[in-house]
Amino acid sequence: MKKLVALCAMAVAGIAGAGLVSHDYAQAAPEPSVVPISWQLDFKHQAPERLQVTIDGKQHTYWFIRYTVTNNTGKDVLYTPEFELLTDTGAAQVAFKDVDRKIFPKIKELYKNALLESPTGILGKLLQGEDNAKDGVIIFTNLDPEARTFKIFVSGLSGETAEVKNPITDKPVVLQKTLVLEYNVPGQAIGIDPQPQLKNTTWVMK
Structure with missing residues (x-):
């Protein structure tokens, strides 16, 4: 799993697994091609939702986003996504890390969606067409609690x-075209149940 680098991400560019780099280097990262030069999957997502559960007598809070991924590229594609989160306070985390294994079944039961695939079950070949679209979830x-975005x-x-x-190691690093979903979190800092609102959607090389 690539490391999420806070400095690069806040500059809307990053180097996977490179450690901290200079702001100038982050700014110099290439931008995605305006005209598509490779395959690209269709990704439709729902709003982030909060789930509070009691596990072994302790209350835990999780956030999840349901999504559908569709392959309209004209060829079968290997689907191996990675999801990372970064707050404006610098807190970073990788999806599914430290998430109790009971959480996915709870989400699946909550929405009565028999087609919702587990984080591991969704991996693999994604066949072409709407009929072969897959429903997944990011957790x-x-x-x-101090984060506002x-x-x-x-x-x-x-x-x-x-x-x-990489300016530190002088070794080549491969960046991938990456979708960035940016959210505001109004109310969280004053104790109101947070309702994240989508602020912006962009593509970057990371």
Whole structure:
């Protein structure tokens, strides 16, 4: 799993697994091609939702986003997504890390969706066409209560890549075209039940 680098992500560019890099380097990262140069999957997502559950006598809070991914590229594609979250407070986490295994079944039961696939079950070949679309879910542990905005990075939706040189190690690093979903979290800082609102959707090379 690629490491989420806070500095690069806040600059809307990143280097997977590169560690902290300079702001100038982050700004110099290439941008995705305006004209598609590789396959790209269709990704439709719902709003983030909060789930509070009691496990072994302790209350836990999770956030999840339901989504549908469809392959209209004209060829079968290997679907191996990665999801990362970064708040404006610098708190970063990788989807499904430290998420209790009981959470996915609870979400599936909540929506009575027999087609909702588990985080591991959804991986693999994605066949072409609407009839072969897959329903999945992204799950994170609780947000930093001080966060007022956060970004979710979704990689694995495009075959577009770019190679750059890591200024620290002087070794080449491959960036992937990555979808960025940016949300505001009004109310959280004053104790109101947070209702994240989608602020912006962009593509970056990360």
